[in-house]
Amino acid sequence: MSKQKHCLTARKCFFGEAGNDIVPSRKIAAALPDNIQINGICSHTPRSTTMSELRVRFAPSPTGYLHVGGARTALFNWLLAKNRGGTFILRIEDTDVERSTKESVDAILEGMKWLGLDWDEGPFYQSDYFPLYKEYVQKLVASGKAYKCYCTAEELDARRNLAMAEGRKPKYDGSCRDRADQPDDQPHVIRFRAPQGGATSFDDLIKGTITFPNEELDDLIIQRTDGTPTYNFCVVIDDATMRITTVIRGDDHVNNTPRQVQLYEALGFPVPQFAHVPMILGADKARLSKRHGATSVISYRDMGYLPEALCNYLVRLGWSHGDDEIFSREEMIAKFDISNVGRSASVFNTEKLNWLNAHYIKSSHPERLAALLLPHLSIREVSTLNGPDLVAVVKTLQERAQTLEEMAERAVFYYNAPVAYDDAALAKFDKELLLAVFTAVIEKLSSTSVADESEIDALFKTVCSENSWKMGQVGQPVRIALSGGTHAPGIGEIVVTLGVEETIRRILAAREFVAAK
């Protein structure tokens, strides 16, 4: 990803470039405190920045890893940007300094990179722009659209609990709304003076028109006692100054949207379009969480899923294109459209993910799979240095593995000769038969110089016909001798991959084991 270089220039663009008057970006620049310097006009000139150019963003808060829900939101944003030739921006919402961590930022970036969701601008960190937000807060205060509130958190909590207990809406009662004296030297927050009466509505690209009575909306805090800005305020400033045209985010934000719309209006910013994507639920239909198992994107990588499989799974969760199920990256981009995103929540289903993963494993290049398999083998302390070529091994396993973890598990026997055999499977054959089969196969194998699979298969057929054995009586014991069990690739494949020499060695060992019983 050549993003880093891009980011540096793009960062300046955060404040807008010459000739762009869609959003008062110049004003932002003018309002900027001295410690955020803009070096003249940005040298990075993006493709024509007209109002019609789509600009979307993914704005995670770094308080944990990238989970599948966030990943899907990011994917939808990315897809729409690619589909429309727009710009995808990554913004880290770390205004909660207490809970935001560098580790989370790294984990999120790692997850996005693994999924192949590259961004055109950013990552921008809201914590870098506190002075900017403060400027806007001051503007609002100066124009009377925001005011100082001296109620303490404790008082507010008490009032909220009381309201809840009495069955009332727990909204701010407006005690300080019209307070005459507004001393600066006493601890206070800044609240937005929300319009009273009437209603606020917006047209959601997914859910349609949503209207909230202004009654329901109280005066939200835009600046904390410690002077830091709050989420709902920062998003508005950022989305406006970054000239975001379409906000695609989780369903859980619809309730925040009317307040944000009011803020856009109070600030004189154009209101972007909104698209709220439904939640992803667990099997019990409750919001997906850790107790439902893995939710981190990276944990899916570690469990042996291919990024294209996860993307394909995620894109079909809530979105569809007729009866299509398999989408290459290009097809996804070409076919993606917000209007085909469903309105209801969907349940995360690992089994379908497994099916897709198996599909992509089957159609991947064995060389790539071999490389991806290495870490899964090393955690099993399996060395591929002395043994068959891993690519050849992968070819015998591709058709039968749903995940790389499963493939690694099934690959172990190629490198570590069985130390034990599946007793139940072995017990299906007489001791005499086993010894005779092993002897006959060893004999045939050592007297023939065979190389390919069909020759090996022919050799086994010959052994069968010469001794009036059925294939099941020969193949199965040999499979157990070679792999230790019955869940394995075809005999021909194993022998060719393992090599005749190693094959004989293993059958010899199995014969000794049976003889000693």
Place this chain on the structure above:
RNA sequence: GUCCCCUUCGUCUAGCCUGGCCCAGGACACCGCCCUUUCACGGCGGCGACACCGGUUCAAAUCCGGUAGGGGACGCCA
């Protein structure tokens, strides 16, 4: 409690806007058969849903109203 949103097979969904082609199509899972030296792959078939109640209409999954259920939000978190 209040507000907002949602509701087609077990799950993901098509169809709904522009009623009839839908006694509802596809996919995953499940079951059966075929293929097969094992495990898989693959092929074929089966099971299985319009939340409920009213209304409009010659005709409703599709339009209207209500009910129920589920989810979300209500923070000096994001």
